[in-house]
Amino acid sequence: MFEFALDGVEGLARAGRLTLPHGTVQTPAFLPVGTHGTVRGLHPAEVARTGAQMILGNTYHLHLRPGEEVIRAVGGLHRFTTWDRPMLTDSGGFQVFSLEGLRKISEDGVEFVSHIDGSVRTLTPESSMEIQWALGADVAMAFDQVVQGQAPHVTAEEGMERTLRWLERCRRRHEQLTIEPPSRRPALQEPPTQTLWPIVQGGSHQDLRLRSLQQTLDAGPWTGIAVGGLSVGEPKAVMYEVLEGLAPVLPSAVPRYLMGVGFPDDLLEGIGRGMDLFDCVAATRNGRHGSAWTSVGKVNIRAAGLRLSDEPLDAACDCETCSRFSRAYLRHLFMTEEMLGLRLVSIHNIRFLVRLGELARAAIVTGTFDRWRRDWLERYHHRGDA
């Protein structure tokens, strides 16, 4: 369980195979985000048909609603949602960043004022582990502290150091949960079917990133390692540099998860710098907002120019949306605010990224990744129009 094997390597890019309790994930792979235990708007079967191998859930949001006790009572997140492939839960660490105005950080943990009812909810490294254990995803993430991409060295260092201290507490608590006898174990799985992944922080500062990684590795071993705190306001070039700096030090025997990334180009740039797993809300959020990725760039489905277009969203795409509907119809669905439109573009965007992972994997295995990636990005950025 929790094994990772490489099927191919080209430069820094890797093609791998991650085995988890609920199945195997072929990497590189894009993981759709299902914060509330649902990939917004989509039926689990639709998500599965995009080829998505694994999805996320969120500790903070599921703790607030419905509460982990509910999910535990009905048999865990997999059973609750009926998603039977691998799942990963984010720790709530990102909410420390995204809900900045609603929380207070201390060494012990983070106090959130619930955006739902104003009640105070405290998340600590320990409680995040307990909640995630109750949720029962294949992979739990360490409770970390994300800082703004432009954060100065001192701020980034503070967040990075705290993340390391919290990591030790996460590791300890998660270990306890794992070895507790079944009767006292707060979740249902037995034998232990969840692993914990640490998160490298350090903002945009190379020295901090390397320190974070080194100390994280020292605290191991781990079955996977995540890089967080990127694509949070820093220029893309900075993110790529950070990844390049980490690549030589990252162990090759475990999957590397670039959290919160990304857009299609970021996915390829990340893969080219040794990343294996990606997640991003943009596929579904942009989908709901009518923005679609295509092989020749971004398309705004509401654009007046698509009014009479009988073309598919992306002629090169094999998704359920592109293989069936015209741009004119999709535009019509958006103009009339029909919910099918949101769903169809979400399906397309997810398939688009999932397929990008598949294509990258195939290219890496055959040793043609670098060339393929250059061509692909060339076409994507020099869109004919769209």
Place this chain on the structure above:
RNA sequence: GGUGGGGUGGCCGAGUGGCUAAUGGCAGCAGACUGUAAAUCUGCCGCGCUUCGCGCUACGUAGGUUCGAAUCCUACCCCCACCA
């Protein structure tokens, strides 16, 4: 025929003498979104130009009052309600 109410930019609808090219909303156009407080948010939206500005045309029509009118007066046209 009489009485009362009303005619504002693509639509709805504020505005009753200068701060009004005219509040809002809708429609339309364009953009943003990266471990989801987002089916959300932002900008543009009379015409033209050298567009952090200038010019022109505008609040049913035609006149008038006034330094100045969508706002006041007169006539006319049209719409609505009620009464004959």
